[in-house]
Amino acid sequence: MRIYLDHNATTPMRPEVLEAMLPYLQGRFGNANSIHGWGREAKQALEQAREVVASALGAKDKDSIVFVSSGTEADNLALKGAAWAARDRGRHLVTSAVEHHAVINTCKSLEEQGFDVTPLPVDEEGLIDSETLRRSLRTDTTVISLMHANNETGVVSPIAEAAELARERGIVFHTDAVQTFGRVPIDVESLGVDLLSISGHKIYGPKGIGALYVRPGTRMVPHLHGGQQERGRRPGTENVAAAVGLARAAELCLASMPAETERLRTLRDRLEGAILSRIEGTRRNGHREQRLPNTSNISFRGADEESLILALDLEGIAVAAGAACTSGSLEPSHVLQAMGWKPESHGGALRFSLGSGTTQGDIERLIDLLPAVVERIRAAAAGHPEPALALA
Ligand code: PLP
Numbered sequence: 001m002r003i004y005l006d007h008n009a010t011t012p013m014r015p016e017v018l019e020a021m022l023p024y025l026q027g028r029f030g031n032a033n034s035i036h037g038w039g040r041e042a043k044q045a046l047e048q049a050r051e052v053v054a055s056a057l058g059a060k061d062k063d064s065i066v067f068v069s070s071g072t073e074a075d076n077l078a079l080k081g082a083a084w085a086a087r088d089r090g091r092h093l094v095t096s097a098v099e100h101h102a103v104i105n106t107c108k109s110l111e112e113q114g115f116d117v118t119p120l121p122v123d124e125e126g127l128i129d130s131e132t133l134r135r136s137l138r139t140d141t142t143v144i145s146l147m148h149a150n151n152e153t154g155v156v157s158p159i160a161e162a163a164e165l166a167r168e169r170g171i172v173f174h175t176d177a178v179q180t181f182g183r184v185p186i187d188v189e190s191l192g193v194d195l196l197s198i199s200g201h202k203i204y205g206p207k208g209i210g211a212l213y214v215r216p217g218t219r220m221v222p223h224l225h226g227g228q229q230e231r232g233r234r235p236g237t238e239n240v241a242a243a244v245g246l247a248r249a250a251e252l253c254l255a256s257m258p259a260e261t262e263r264l265r266t267l268r269d270r271l272e273g274a275i276l277s278r279i280e281g282t283r284r285n286g287h288r289e290q291r292l293p294n295t296s297n298i299s300f301r302g303a304d305e306e307s308l309i310l311a312l313d314l315e316g317i318a319v320a321a322g323a324a325c326t327s328g329s330l331e332p333s334h335v336l337q338a339m340g341w342k343p344e345s346h347g348g349a350l351r352f353s354l355g356s357g358t359t360q361g362d363i364e365r366l367i368d369l370l371p372a373v374v375e376r377i378r379a380a381a382a383g384h385p386e387p388a389l390a391l392a
Helices: 015-025 037-056 071-085 101-112 130-136 159-168 240-278 305-314 324-329 334-338 360-381 387-391
Strands: 065-068 092-096 116-120 141-145 172-176 195-199 210-214 282-284 295-300 348-353
Touching: 015 240, 037 065, 037 240, 065 071, 071 101, 071 141, 071 172, 071 195, 071 210, 092 101, 101 116, 116 130, 130 159, 159 172, 240 282, 240 295, 240 348, 240 360, 305 348, 305 360
Parallel strands: 092 116, 092 141, 141 172, 172 195
Antiparallel strands: 065 210, 195 210, 282 295, 295 348
16 A cells, blocks of 8 residues: 655645646647637636636636646746846845745845845744844845745745735735645635745646736746747647646635645644654644644654654655655755754754545654654664564
8 A cells, every 4th residue: 555645845746637628639629829719719718717816716808817837837937037127126036934845946046146145034933023034124125025835844935924014115025825726715805915926746637837916017028938838928829738638726715725624634643643642752843723624744853854754765655845846856955954953953854744635544653653763763873773673
């Protein structure tokens, strides 16, 4: 039995999503920009998908949705688009130390092009202090980008307050909502954001599609050049099938959200409670309440994360160390480091992210297995032979 607990990295596509997409990969393959029947059919599907995504975000105008290739592209378009559009007013951006690399590295690239970026610190629980944000603002600040929920810890930031401050100062406010869209209710009006990024493959939709919400009136410059697709904001022949898939996935997530939130929170709390009480030297990383219902990040003193992940993988259980892309390179997590975590004293950290396929049986199996796995790795790290081998 294989157990997948890495839904913050990616999710399996729902059969209903594939079913909705298939016609647009086969018979209805037209280019949405063509004026003949095939084109009109594709265009109609694209616009319907836009309408669904807009409504899932509480956006009044469907044209505020720009389809792009990924959450990463949405973040790039938001930051570069807004920063360059406002360059005559100022060149200062504010962000946080715990953003996804799609934001951090976009900011680095803007710095190389003459922009100035202030990354705000977070506290031990992963939250930004609103006074620190207020003090970081300058007369030349044009863009603030703060993520809605962190992909490693699941910590959800109270961004509405920050967005209001931005609005008072005439600053464009962007949020990376890749981890929250489809998991917690999002309403761009009550959040008060100008730009918001989402991605298809985190919500049981296809990979290779994302969207950027752009509040009407927000000044943006495109960062790709070509045709007039997406009202000139993102040229390139539209991926109609993927847009249809994203919209269907969003509908399904919204419909199941209340029940699924409760179910996942109960399973997550059972797992977390059992680990913290049964395995010594463990601690939760991130705010206990202000968190996504599916995510738990726990560090294990005296055990490194690579060994933990590989040992669980041998048992058929998939978990992650921090973000998927950083775990590949096994760099210490910039998110946990910003929260004061130190690998030497706190040990390796694992991210457990549950999803629609996670069952009570999965969680119980992990709870049964984990103490012995951790014990073996700690013993090996301390230079002792594995207990199981020592007996043999
Ligand atoms: N932002 C956050 C918070 C994420 O978790 C991810 C994916 O891990 C991204 C952006 C990038 O999204 P995509 O994989 O669609 O490029």
